[in-house]
Amino acid sequence: MICRILLLIILTSCVSGSFVVNDPVTQTSYQAEENHNITLEWTFTTKPHRTTKTLNILCELITEHKVSVLYHVHEGVEVSESQDEKFSGRVQSDKDALREGRIRLQLSRLRTDDSGLYLCEVNTDYGFSVGRCRLNVTAFSDQLQPQRPTTNSTAENEGMIGFYILMGVSAALLAVFVILLFYFRNKARTQNSVAEVQMLSFL
Template identity: 60%
Template structure:
């Protein structure tokens, strides 16, 4: 069977690579050689990152000094809109061709730490669609195990006061029968920015500062677009916004709401234009007198220089006069 798998791996066909990946996963999961002492752990259960930044995901697994990595199998995938392969090792050798194109050229591994029982993967140029549940399954001659972690990649939207902005939230599929909830956890007494239930907004359960300023970009939610439009933004609108989507199932007259199916986090930063940001303090406030202070300092320096120049001229003239009198 290993010979057949090796033959498949030598093919450049993406279809065959996906088939061998599935076979490998089944082989790992169905292995009956799992020892109770073999354990896979994840360094962090949850990661938060910003769009276009990089992050390092790390797992550890039980090792034995006499172990051989000829039988090292690693299958790492992410479950976002669908299951995607982002890292794979077969018989101790990496298989980059099995990687989904979404992660092509963006995942680098530290090969040197594998023998220490560590899987360290660096993901660069993060995208919001990279958010999801990351699962790594590991099998060696000592046994097999798996562990997962959650990665949330946040999008940052910058705006200036008075603008109308769109906070994106895109569902994997077009699902018109959903309830949409946009929230900000730092708001009181009501954290809801927008509730959209039964194809209608619910202003009764909405924070007062957002009334008549927010709406869905597409009320029909075509192609799963549940983005939020926020008009006349102000600095107080800055913060972390979360988009949640709930499935709705009807049973007779009764509607059942399940837990949120999809969550997207967007950061909004509302500040004056770049050219007006001179003097912005660390807390985001502005020093309106900075220009005046700088002007006064420059003026004082010029006046001091003029006075010093006059004094020097006066001293030189006096010396010349005294020398003339002595003669």
């Protein structure tokens, strides 16, 4: 694969004259989030009154582990069978732009594994060239962050708080019990004193 990439770079640097594939019109590096769409665009010079049957295009994604076909045109006809399964149903080409010498490919529902180097080879009976750009797809930023597990220190703190609450409730109940105990004792003593006074009066 490394030899293939080097060959494509050499061929790109050697292209001259009337036929050339330019890197994307506005930029050579794209940044996007997954599940979004993006349009990759290259331009190439065309000659008037030339039939598209001589036009051959091969656009590929090159990563560290794999080369995947993004878009393939053979003698003016799109060859969907060549497309890598991961791009199936996610690539749309602009046929009108192609006739004007522009390759416009919209890649929808982006995935993080769409990141990498994109090479687009154009070959006709009067020239050959390669355009390239890099795409970086990041994970969707609005996804919920995973909930952090409770640490031991947090659990210990919660246990201590519960213990203090229990102790406070117990102390409050004990205070109420003591107050009621004194109240009923004083009441009993008062009743006994009244009874003694009544008995002495009776005597």
